[in-house]
Amino acid sequence: MWPWLVALAVLAFAGYAGWRQWHAHERADAEAAQQQVAALSERLNTLRAEQRSHARRLQQADSLNRVLRDELDGITQRAALLEASVERLADPDRHGAQALRLDETEMLLTLGGQRLQIAGDLDGARRAYALAAGVLEGIDDPAYLSLRQTLLQERTALDALGADPKVKAIARLDAYAQDVTAPAQRDATARASTAPWWRRAFGNLLQVQPTDRAVAVQAADRAAALAGLQLEISLARVAAERRDAPGYRDALRRADTWLQRLAPDSQALAQQRAQLQALAALPLSLTVPTLGSTLQQLRQLRAR
Template structure:
């Protein structure tokens, strides 16, 4: 409600009291006049209270409206201030957005430039990687070439030591060294060569080189003992049989009279028997060195027959030597192992790899120089 409405309410005319009607007579007029005055007074009081309440309500409404208007004014002022601040912030954000847009454009241009540089660096990096890969391949190839040369030399030396000097122990040692050298080769294509080397080394080990060397030493020692062995006597010794008179006479004259047989065996021929026996033992040595099992057994058999025929079978030295020959004949001589397959396989693989290897490229070197 506005102030004008309240004023209108407060200024509204109060209803006029009704005019008193003329009394017919004075007594009735005196009786009704007090009652009518009291009613008017009460009505006027009620109207006054209503008017007062209306005025109070109007004043209160006016005061509320004034308070509400002040608050609205302050709120409006605050809103205007905030709007102004927001406008300033929007202007600042607009300026910042334009600056950011400019910076973004500059960053895009710089990014394009950096992208070109990165692409160029990638190309150079690939060129460097190709160059390093080429150098690594060359270094690996050189390393493998040196190791393969060393392994081939060791295998050739093992073959020559076994073929020329019959040195199985030395050949086995050379094969072991070649196997260690081949283990350092990084190319997996040469793994089969190591298997061949191991097979040939096992074949050499199956010949029991230690036992062979012991047999050779035994034969050499027996050859030196042949000259000291007693030969078989031409006549058997006279055995004294009985203790009679004639036995004692025969034994007494046995030292004075000796009867010898002339069977054609001279001292030179007896010496020849010793030499031939030594030659039989030397032939057994040669057959053992030459990996000839049949010749080895034949030579030992012939030496034993000479000992039985030409030497004193009752002598301890002769019986001991024949027992040692029998022990040597009882051991089976191993055939010669076949060597050289590993070396041939290594040479063939190197020839194949050398033919398949491409020529070194020069693009990587140009990439490095660039």
């Protein structure tokens, strides 16, 4: 009986010892596996950090490539501009006195056209075109012969304009104002002095005037109408100075209304109104159909 119990105890102790050794091996294997997982996780984090670093480097390299590409494009454009400059310098028309004369001619033609279009300076435009013609005469190249003919035609058109239409309109307007306002004042004074005794006595009580329109009879009304006429003529003069054709005609139309207030219908009034309409029809701006043709032709010749 006792030997079996001893054998059973030995077997139990051996089993327990074996189980503990196996359990120790399992624990060591688990710890080793955990260490390996931790090492792999750390390695994975390191790889991710390196990946992000590589991505940033790739972005920086891409940005640097774009900058270099833009700089290369700029260098290409500058090279093209330099090549164009060299080609222009190689052009025989760009050499020496001829190039300077052509530049001066173009500048004078541009200046003359601007003086005429912007400032309305006809004399200044003529002087600029005359200087341009003198400079162009010094160029012996037969390619510019047609250009001299075009410039001559344009100068002839400028000379045919005569005086500035604005100056003509203002001069005629001033003469008309003197012919209308001064006689109106003298006529009012003469009518007051030569009126019959009954008009002088009862003029403040009775007024005789056409029924179709109101004619100023009283001295105060006539003075107001005359002042209105003078004001509208002054406004027309100011509009003519600005070459404001609509304002000029509107002022003369209002002046015609004040003119009808000063006198009844008569042949003299009809003549004055006709003169006013003729003044309103006067041009204020300079019209030269061929203006700028020489400059355009010169630029085309130089471009070819």
